[in-house]
Structure formats: C-alpha cells, structure tokens
Amino acid sequence: MAAVDRKKLDLNPLRDAKLPVIFVLGGPGCGKGTQCERIVKKYGYTHLSSGDLLREEVGSGSERGKALNAIMEKGDLVPLEVVLDLLAEAMLKQVSTSKGFLIDGYPREQAQGVQFEQSILPCSKVLYFEVPDQVMVERLLNRAKTSGRVDDNEETIKKRLATFHKHSEPVIEYYKNKCNTIAALGSPDEVFTEVQKALSSMQ
Ligand code: AP5
Numbered sequence: 001m002a003a004v005d006r007k008k009l010d011l012n013p014l015r016d017a018k019l020p021v022i023f024v025l026g027g028p029g030c031g032k033g034t035q036c037e038r039i040v041k042k043y044g045y046t047h048l049s050s051g052d053l054l055r056e057e058v059g060s061g062s063e064r065g066k067a068l069n070a071i072m073e074k075g076d077l078v079p080l081e082v083v084l085d086l087l088a089e090a091m092l093k094q095v096s097t098s099k100g101f102l103i104d105g106y107p108r109e110q111a112q113g114v115q116f117e118q119s120i121l122p123c124s125k126v127l128y129f130e131v132p133d134q135v136m137v138e139r140l141l142n143r144a145k146t147s148g149r150v151d152d153n154e155e156t157i158k159k160r161l162a163t164f165h166k167h168s169e170p171v172i173e174y175y176k177n178k179c180n181t182i183a184a185l186g187s188p189d190e191v192f193t194e195v196q197k198a199l200s201s202m203q
Contacts, residue, residue: 011119020202021120021122022100022103022199022202023107024105024126025129025168026129028136029140040102046094048104051072052104054072076159084120113175125180126178129191141154
C-alpha cells in the first residue's frame with residue numbers, strides 16, 4: 001500500500017479523559033466479537049473492533065478502502081497508522097459519554113501497542129482468548145456460510161492463522177503482566193463467566 005496520509009486529530013480529549021482501555025486479543029474466530037458483545041451489555045464499555053472499522057472503510061468504496069480490502073483478503077496486517085487513526089477517530093467521537101474502551105483485535109503486533117500507548121492512553125488490561133487452531137478454523141468455516149466476509153475461506157483462514165502466530169502471539173508475551181489468558185473452548189456463556197472473573201478486578 002502506498003504511503004498513508006495521516007489524519008490530523010487532536011488526541012488531548014482522549015488523554016485528558018483517562019478512561020480505562022481493554023485490549024481484546026486472540027486468533028481469528030476465537031470469539032473476540034462474541035465476548036465483546038456480552039462485555040458491553042454487562043459493563044457498558046465502548047466496543048471498537050479494528051476489523052469492523054476497516055470493513056467500514058472498505059464499504060465506503062474509497063481508493064484506500066480498495067487497497068485495504070486487498071490486504072485483508074490475503075490475511076495480512078494493514079499498515080499500523082491506518083488502524084491507529086481509525087481507532088483514535090472512533091474513540092474521539094465517543095469519549096464524552098464513554099465509561100472506557102474495549103478495543104477488539106488490537107494490537108496485532110507489538111509496535112501497534114507501543115504507538116497506541118504513546119499517543120493515546122495506557123492500556124489497563126488485556127484479555128486473550130486461547131483456542132486451538134483447528135477449532136478456530138471450524139468456527140470460521142461455519143460462519144463463512146453466512147458472513148459474506150472476503151477472508152472467511154479456507155485459504156485466507158490459513159494465512160490469518162499464520163499471521164496471528166507470527167505477529168500477534170508475541171504481543172501476549174509483551175503484555176504478560178496485564179494479560180488474562182482465557183481458555184475459550186467452552187460455550188459463549190462459559191467463556192463469559194471467565195471473562196467476568198478477569199474483569200472483576202477492574203470494578
Ligand atoms: P478481524 O475482523 O479482527 O478478524 P479476526 O481477528 O480474524 O477475528 P474475527 O472477527 O473473524 O473473529 P472473532 O475472534 O471476533 O470471533 P467471533 O466472535 O466473530 O480482522 C480481519 C482482518 O482485518 C485481519 O485479518 C487484518 O487483515 C485486518 N486487521 C484487523 N485488525 C487489524 C490490526 N489491528 N492491524 C492490522 N490489520 C488488522 O466468532 C467466530 C465464530 O465462532 C462466530 O460464528 C461465532 O458465533 C462462533 N463462536 C464464538 N464463540 C464461540 C464459542 N465459545 N463456541 C462456539 N462458537 C463460537
């Protein structure tokens with residue numbers, strides 16, 4: 001992708017608000033989005049999914065969206081600045097009413113976490129949903145029947161998993177002091193019971 005035009009954003013309202021930030025990590029199809037829905041219902045945090053923000057940009061039909069779609073279709077990571085700007089912009093829109101931010105699918109490489117914390121806010125907690133690859137593949141192939149996502153196909157799922165192991169797993173080690181690892185093989189309700197235990201220390 002060609003050099004990215006950065007958005008000019010005043011991040012001071014975010015820094016001043018000093019709200020909690022929870023990063024939600026895990027491989028493709030581990031259940032991040034499913035659990036975030038439940039967390040929002042119970043705790044009222046503002047949910048921002050980096051993947052959803054990128055798909056919105058793709059949906060706009062812009063040239064930048066087309067370039068992003070091509071990257072996502074290959075299961076690669078999009079440039080760090082693009083995601084950071086999309087997140088910051090979405091956070092700014094909601095900062096005045098937010099109780100805290102649940103950032104789903106981010107950071108996907110260590111540099112994303114470092115840049116976010118340097119320019120926006122420190123992360124308060126990390127939730128990592130651990131699921132064996134084979135189960136993630138099964139979940140995604142099942143979702144593929146209805147999702148319409150360009151990356152929900154066998155070939156791209158393989159690449160998404162490889163990208164996760166290479167770039168995103170080291171992020172878990174980087175945040176090990178703030179990270180709760182949750183075995184996420186059970187039903188969504190069973191997994192959420194563990195999520196609540198992890199979040200109880202923040203209330
Ligand atoms: P993104 O949209 O973040 O996709 P992903 O990480 O691959 O994860 P998914 O959204 O597919 O799955 P999920 O973990 O949310 O699971 P879900 O709850 O839906 O990213 C897409 C792409 O965008 C990336 O590949 C990359 O190109 C780009 N991108 C995104 N963020 C980026 C970043 N920060 N930097 C650079 N590039 C970035 O569940 C999946 C299925 O399983 C559902 O059908 C669900 O019903 C089912 N399910 C959920 N939980 C359970 C359970 N406990 N038991 C049984 N079934 C379950």
